[in-house]
Amino acid sequence: MTAELIDGKAFAANLRERVGDHAAAFAEKAGRKAGLAVVLVGADAASEVYVRSKGKATVAANMESFEHRLPADTAEEDLIALVERLNADPAVDGILVQLPLPGDLDEQAVIAAIDPGKDVDGFHVESAGRLMVGREGFVPCTPLGCIMLLKDRHGDLSGMNAVVIGRSNIVGKPMAQLLLDANATVTIAHSRTKDLPEVVQRADIVVAAVGRAEMVKADWLKPGATVIDVGINRLAPAEEGAKGRLVGDVDFEAAKEVAGAITPVPGGVGPMTIAVLLRNTLVAAHMHEGLDPPVGL
Numbered sequence: 001m002t003a004e005l006i007d008g009k010a011f012a013a014n015l016r017e018r019v020g021d022h023a024a025a026f027a028e029k030a031g032r033k034a035g036l037a038v039v040l041v042g043a044d045a046a047s048e049v050y051v052r053s054k055g056k057a058t059v060a061a062n063m064e065s066f067e068h069r070l071p072a073d074t075a076e077e078d079l080i081a082l083v084e085r086l087n088a089d090p091a092v093d094g095i096l097v098q099l100p101l102p103g104d105l106d107e108q109a110v111i112a113a114i115d116p117g118k119d120v121d122g123f124h125v126e127s128a129g130r131l132m133v134g135r136e137g138f139v140p141c142t143p144l145g146c147i148m149l150l151k152d153r154h155g156d157l158s159g160m161n162a163v164v165i166g167r168s169n170i171v172g173k174p175m176a177q178l179l180l181d182a183n184a185t186v187t188i189a190h191s192r193t194k195d196l197p198e199v200v201q202r203a204d205i206v207v208a209a210v211g212r213a214e215m216v217k218a219d220w221l222k223p224g225a226t227v228i229d230v231g232i233n234r235l236a237p238a239e240e241g242a243k244g245r246l247v248g249d250v251d252f253e254a255a256k257e258v259a260g261a262i263t264p265v266p267g268g269v270g271p272m273t274i275a276v277l278l279r280n281t282l283v284a285a286h287m288h289e290g291l292d293p294p295v296g297l
């Protein structure tokens with residue numbers, strides 16, 4: 001058996017296109033473009049690439065991109081002061097502070113400074129709380145992108161057994177909550193989980209968000225399971241000077257012979273994260289202008 005490939009890249013391109021159309025209509029109505037501010041502290045090479053691609057995608061979707069680069073030794077109060085300026089700036093609808101932050105900057109303190117109405121990453125405690133109790137709010141981009149792919153494939157997830165591996169605030173926990181909201185029966189596994197292969201064996205849906213290259217093995221999977229691989233791991237390059245290959249948390253080559261459907265890395269969940277970020281920003285912009293949010297995004 002060979003799994004169907006879940007083409008996150010194509011799904012994301014389609015979502016960005018629809019967001020772009022709605023963003024153009026928004027600009028007509030509001031007399032301004034929706035705006036996303038991205039704050040990057042320090043000069044992490046991978047983050048640089050990521051921030052640049054977000055900026056390009058934002059502009060391509062008819063929105064404005066504001067990039068703020070601060071040195072790695074920035075004081076927490078200066079970073080928070082920038083966030084507060086962005087909170088007060090009517091041209092900025094969404095604020096994303098690229099994580100992780102360098103040094104001993106307190107991530108929770110910085111995120112807490114973001115206006116929850118501009119928290120398009122969904123990392124603020126207010127957003128997390130809203131998701132937990134089932135109220136409208138911003139949902140973290142990566143898990144929201146994953147649930148879109150799952151609903152696209154399965155329609156109704158009711159009664160399906162879902163196993164989420166990883167319990168971070170930005171992926172694992174919100175992912176589990178979204179699956180629960182979709183009436184799946186959810187198990188959250190983590191580093192203390194006993195007999196992970198046996199836990200995964202029962203799953204109709206596996207979401208791997210661990211950060212360990214190719215950890216999830218093919219023989220753990222229930223035949224026909226749907227596998228969503230969130231992991232982004234760069235392997236050591238085979239030769240000096242070369243760029244290491246990017247792999248997920250799932251042993252893709254073997255898993256695709258057992259799974260029913262699987263997301264590749266790259267080209268799976270990653271592109272969805274950016275597309276959903278643009279979607280969240282456009283929703284924020286509508287709220288800021290007192291307009292009804294676009295339907296069907």
Ligand SMILES: NC(=O)C1=CN([C@@H]2O[C@H](COP(=O)(O)OP(=O)(O)OC[C@H]3O[C@@H](n4cnc5c(N)ncnc54)[C@H](OP(=O)(O)O)[C@@H]3O)[C@@H](O)[C@H]2O)C=CC1
Pocket residue numbers: 142165166167168169170171172189190191192193196209210211212230231232233269270271273
């Ligand atoms: N595609 C995308 O857009 C995005 C991809 N990512 C990628 O997703 C992955 C996860 O990210 P993130 O959630 O931030 O990572 P974290 O490091 O915050 O969390 C990893 C989780 O995996 C668990 N874990 C670690 N080792 C094991 C193990 N051996 N068995 C079972 N569980 C284990 C940890 O358990 P414990 O809590 O017990 O320590 C923890 O809950 C990374 O590869 C990251 O790069 C992240 C964000 C976006």
Ligand SMILES: Nc1nc(=O)c2c([nH]1)NC[C@@H]1CN(c3ccc(C(=O)N[C@@H](CCC(=O)O)C(=O)O)cc3)C=[N+]21
Pocket residue numbers: 050096097098099100121141142232246265266267268269270271272273274
């Ligand atoms: N405040 C904040 N919000 C985030 O959402 C956030 C963050 N900080 N810090 C870092 C992680 C990581 N992340 C990715 C997004 C897209 C790809 C992506 O598009 N990946 C491409 C491959 C890119 C490549 O080739 O390097 C793919 O999977 O196809 C990857 C990783 C968002 N994150």
